[in-house]
Amino acid sequence: MAFPHRPDAPELPDFSMLKRLARDQLIYLLEQLPGKKDLFIEADLMSPLDRIANVSILKQHEVDKLYKVESKPAVSSSEQLCFLVRPRIKNMRYIANLVNADKLAGRTRKYKVIFSPQKFYACEMVLEEEGIYGDVSCDEWAFSLLPLDVDLLSMELPEFFRDYFLEGDQRWINTVAQALHLLSTLYGPFPNCYGIGRCAKMSYELWRKLEDEEDGETKGRRPEIGHIFLLDRGSVDFGPEVTSSDKSLKVLLNAEDKVFNEIRNEHFSNVFGFLSQKARNLQAQYDRRRGMDIKQMKNFVSQELKGLKQEHRLLSLHIGACESIMKKKTKQDFQELIKTEHALLEGFNIRESTSYIEEHIDRQVSPIESLRLMCLLSITENGLIPKDYRSLKTQYLQSYGPEHLLTFSNLRRAGLLTEQAPGDTLTAVESKVSKLVTDKAAGKITDAFSSLAKRSNFRAISKKLNLIPRVDGEYDLKVPRDMAYVFSGAYVPLSCRIIEQVLERRSWQGLDEVVRLLNCSELAFTDMTREDKASSESLRLILVVFLGGCTFSEISALRFLGREKGYRFIFLTTAVTNSARLMEAMSEVKA
Amino acid sequence: MNRTKGDEEEYWNSSKFKAFTFDDEDDELSQLKESKRAVNSLRDFVDDDDDDDLERVSWGGEPVGSISWSIKETAGTSVSNHEGREQLKSRNSFSSYAPLPKPTSTYSLSSFFRGRTRPGSFQSLSDALSDTPAKSYAPELGRPKGEYRDYSNDWSPSDTVRRLRKGKVCSLERFRSLQDKLQLLEEAVSMHDGNVITAVLIFLKRTLSKEILFRELEVRQVALRHLIHFLKEIGDQKLLLDLFRFLDRTEELALSHYREHLNIQDPEKRKEFLKTCIGLPFSAEDSAHIQDHYTLLERQIIIEANDRHLEAAGQTEMFRKHPRKASILNMPLVTTLFYSCFYHYTEAEGTFSSPVNLKKTFKIPDKQYVLTALAARAKLRAWHDVDALFTTKNWLGYTKKRAPIGFHRVVEILHKNSAPVQSSVFYGSENDKSEVPLPTDITGVCQSGGRCGHKVELSHQVQVP
16 A cells, blocks of 8 residues: 555665764763753753653753743752753843842852754853853754654754745854764765755855865765755745645654554545555454464464554554544635645636635634735745735734734745736846846845845746646546645645756756746756765665755655655755744744 | 544534545545544453553653653643642652653653663763763863964964854954954855854954944845844844944834834833834835724723723623623734624724724725624624625615625524524525525525535535534
8 A cells, every 4th residue: 555665775774873873962961960950941852852862861860850941930949950952042041040040049050051953152142141151051962863754854943944044044054064964974975966045055065164174084985875965945945835635743653653654655535545444454353363262362462462452553543643634624625725726836716816815814714824825826926916915915914913014024025925026027137136146246136136036937937847747637646646646636846846857867957947947047056976986776865955944745755756766865854844834934923 | 532422423424515626535534434433443452551662642742751741741730839849849850750651661762772771881972972072161271282272363264263163262352453354254154154154243243333334244245134133133123223224224124113012011002112113114005004003902902991891890791691701902903803893783983892983994895894793793693683784775775685705604604603594694695796685595595405506505514403
């Protein structure tokens, strides 16, 4: 039922080493503060931490109590406090308040701040300003690669997207370069590199610099992974706007869960049938108990029962999950939503779709969903008609609150939701601008122009790359024929198509027009080393780096491509994301 | 999964309406249902107290005994228990987690690296890590001699930037001439590391007058964006506004100023603050939104004070029957309109709290108004008002039904609030604007279902018990 990999598919490297490294490093850092201590953990770090350590490990290293770093003041009686945090200003203020309150009360304790994945100078500046620099010791826990699955590494940095693509802050580029450096130290050099986007290019350059500074480590080693592909979410960002029918769950799911391993890449419509088959099998196996003699029974209990029970439990979990997904899908006029999205992608019935969005807003249905639809409309139509933009914006503010004015301003800056500029002359200006936007000239072009340059050319790209496959007759989701299956056959994620094309050509050759339409003329690069040490197996292993996040749909689509072509993809993303999370990141109003 | 039989039935019955485009969707639903039954029926065989290696997952998604789970427990106890500190202490302590079902059987990790967790093996681990720079920035004593070169003055801009990137202590004080400072900044920008760019900017901000700093950054956009983000993050609003003013980015200036209202909790103060936003150089369109924001909050404060008083007095039937669930302050306009349709529907246009007044003041479109009023009146089961919403008299005196919104929506809302079949609004028109007199009742529609698209949908959804 699950799509098997081709027999010649290469083996994946063992990434569990990364977990071990991170855990050992954390233990080392905890040991730097000997004795009993209370540990304050930032909420965002809790679930990554859970994947590599657990309470008993912390306890073994004399962590007494655990607290969450939050706005409330904490009551800890320990003599030693350790903070495990992301490098954020608000965390520094939280710690400063705590330390200064102690000082005021004449109390002396030891404080240690562990920044993950690295400290920022801005944080140290705050510690200095608050007068506690020197009272607290600082360390870094370079935990930036969390294996979420056998082929999926996450940096768990959802803020990457907003920080870079909205604010233009390059603070995480070094983190990415460090992570790539670590990977190349552990898994050999990467002979072939491709990339597209400004952020991709900068990360690549900084990473190369790191390698040059510490050369010799990977020299002469046989590469395990043949290709590395760096992609900017900002250049290639139409994909995640579409509702995926893929399933994603909050439970810890990965290939270790046998049932999930088989269903995870299936289109949702197939999952029911699969689960029902499983349930029947299970029933049959349990039923075998009847009519067994004692010896057989004993055998059954000792050999099979445990496995069956485990499977049973997994199965009930997944059926429960399916139920809740079904509930959601039926509740929110799902079919109508999908219809609208597909119409937007293909560019027909724009009026009808616009009034669907309008009604969506008027009914105060999910604010994020409404935003997402507007962005989809904007991206596919090269911006909204000014009249529509005004009226949708007004209704949005009336339905969800006037402060969303700020959200609209953010979305416009990020180029996700814009107004159509009148007249065709602009396309000419635009292509001129995109030619002008080289690294050097970028500095001198005003913001107005750069937001213009970000405007999408969705239709042209989609046509050029055949993102919306022509389907004769029914698209049989049970037998997927291309990567579009992740969106019910309606759309191939742009990022995935680009990767496919570049890998086929082993370069950007012949893709000039696409690159130009993506406004990345100077920002698509390849770098091949001429060494032939790479085995044919390693050349079919591809590391894809998503800067700004990737979606499960993209992952599933590429896994499908891998099975078709005998490749295997490894995903490294700054965070696993979806369109709703991207929208939330752009929203100014925090709950 | 602990759903009772009744719930389950209700769910399956209510999910009749189509979610998928697949033809055999009913089939799939029943498959799922069947699988569920099968699995549930197996429950008897599976006792939960055996000791296999399976991870337990709470419904929040965290494995029981995991770190997130423990912290939630800590938080739970510290919130609910402010008094008993001693009790709190003992409840928060790790020892209380000992009797957890399976603290060690989490297959998340220990089983993974079994053998690695033996206390003895850490020695080697720390050894292995000893050459990774364990940075401790505060105490400089006892460092190897070479490290003192950190303070020497001979680092070139590129060396300095490289050291900064590696997180090493590095003094910038020797960069005193403007030229040196700018060279340092350019070096940082060319390295692409935002953290280093910010570090240099912090130094420049401290050692240059803001006019010079702004002037130099205006031609260095990458650095400028970093400074703007940095000022936003540390909350240096004053300097940020000065910067926007200098750059003549008036709209950003206005938005930045406006953003601050989010930090003001007190409604009166917030209102006063919004007043200061009204004259700012927003786009024409946004200016109107800002004005509306101010007016809305102003109205909400009046309505809130009045209604709180009425509710407390206990004389008004409406508030006694339907106590308010939350304050109306800072709610969106549509929510305010709903509230006003709910509690103040019949008020004259002259009062601030009347729906008609809101509609006029904020130029709420008909469509939005009808939709909201309908939802509010249907919630109260004021079917007479619902009818009236769709009734218009033409100049000959005939009454007609019309609605600016699709009748399928109307029916959906009514159905949700279990409107009686007699409610004449169910006399849906297939064409919203057609002004056709509508003589049939709902049962009629149901029976004649299939005549046209809309009605099919009606009959599907309005299966009134």
